[in-house]
Amino acid sequence: MTGLRCDAVDGLRRRWMIARDAVRLNRRARAEWQARPDNAFTTDGYAVVPDLLDRAECERLVALADDLLTESSRVISGNCYTWVKAQAAHGRNTQVREILNVNEVDPGVAALLDERVVQREFEARLGEPVELYGFSIQVDGTDTRTKRGFHVDTLHPPVLKAFIYLTDVHDEADGPYTIIPGSHRHYVRKAINDFINAVSSSGRRDMHHVVADRRQTPVLGPAGTMILSTQDAMHKGGSEHSGRPRYALIAHGTTARHFAGGPLTEGRALVEGP
Numbered sequence: 001m002t003g004l005r006c007d008a009v010d011g012l013r014r015r016w017m018i019a020r021d022a023v024r025l026n027r028r029a030r031a032e033w034q035a036r037p038d039n040a041f042t043t044d045g046y047a048v049v050p051d052l053l054d055r056a057e058c059e060r061l062v063a064l065a066d067d068l069l070t071e072s073s074r075v076i077s078g079n080c081y082t083w084v085k086a087q088a089a090h091g092r093n094t095q096v097r098e099i100l101n102v103n104e105v106d107p108g109v110a111a112l113l114d115e116r117v118v119q120r121e122f123e124a125r126l127g128e129p130v131e132l133y134g135f136s137i138q139v140d141g142t143d144t145r146t147k148r149g150f151h152v153d154t155l156h157p158p159v160l161k162a163f164i165y166l167t168d169v170h171d172e173a174d175g176p177y178t179i180i181p182g183s184h185r186h187y188v189r190k191a192i193n194d195f196i197n198a199v200s201s202s203g204r205r206d207m208h209h210v211v212a213d214r215r216q217t218p219v220l221g222p223a224g225t226m227i228l229s230t231q232d233a234m235h236k237g238g239s240e241h242s243g244r245p246r247y248a249l250i251a252h253g254t255t256a257r258h259f260a261g262g263p264l265t266e267g268r269a270l271v272e273g274p
């Protein structure tokens with residue numbers, strides 16, 4: 001076979017494998033969602049729990065984040081590190097900085113994990129055990145230029161996140177978590193996006209085509225509000241974030257049957273070293 005024909009065959013084979021994977025993962029996700037109880041969380045892919053933290057605790061965690069965050073990624077102690085997204089090559093979410101595994105350095109957050117406060121909220125809705133990898137505190141500076149658009153974190157196994165606002169998020173200018181309700185069940189649309197992403201060599205989990213974005217819902221709430229979310233629903237951080245920085249405590253987990261153990265490692269490669 002000539003080089004050109006080999007490349008074409010390889011390209012076709014790659015696309016076929018991606019399409020096959022997307023179908024397989026979507027099938028597994030669908031089987032799991034169909035077996036779960038019917039409630040607002042399993043229907044919409046998110047649910048709001050008001051007043052999870054009181055204002056004094058939110059202010060304490062904002063001060064902790066201000067104290068720990070620097071302009072470049074670094075290890076704080078053990079598995080706790082900061083991730084400054086401006087340092088990543090992809091150029092997205094450049095105003096986002098995050099402290100991963102913050103439960104390892106803060107007894108208040110460690111207690112939230114040990115007492116299974118967030119896990120129980122997910123379990124009550126999913127009807128099965130849930131485990132958390134850990135907590136992060138994320139600080140989103142104002143940004144209307146580099147925010148990542150709609151995406152999913154995975155097709156399957158599920159990623160569950162709980163976003164607990166530490167500052168008030170009253171309108172779009174505060175950069176609310178934004179979701180397309182019910183889109184965790186848009187299996188065909190997700191598979192189409194996966195395939196287009198593969199063909200155009202862009203990020204595999206971006207969801208920019210045939211999305212039901214007229215239904216997008218910015219989730220608002222005062223400091224202390226928790227948003228439970230399944231990350232196989234199409235979601236993004238608010239793209240009209242022009243007001244004040246948004247601070248959030250984020251719980252990262254999955255269902256116990258898919259749990260591989262912590263700690264969180266996302267962005268760790270950027271860390272400069274202890």
Ligand SMILES: O=C(O)CCC(=O)C(=O)O
Pocket residue numbers: 153161175176177178231235236237238
């Ligand atoms: O920060 C947000 O509101 C969105 C976060 C997000 O897109 C994600 O965790 O995948």
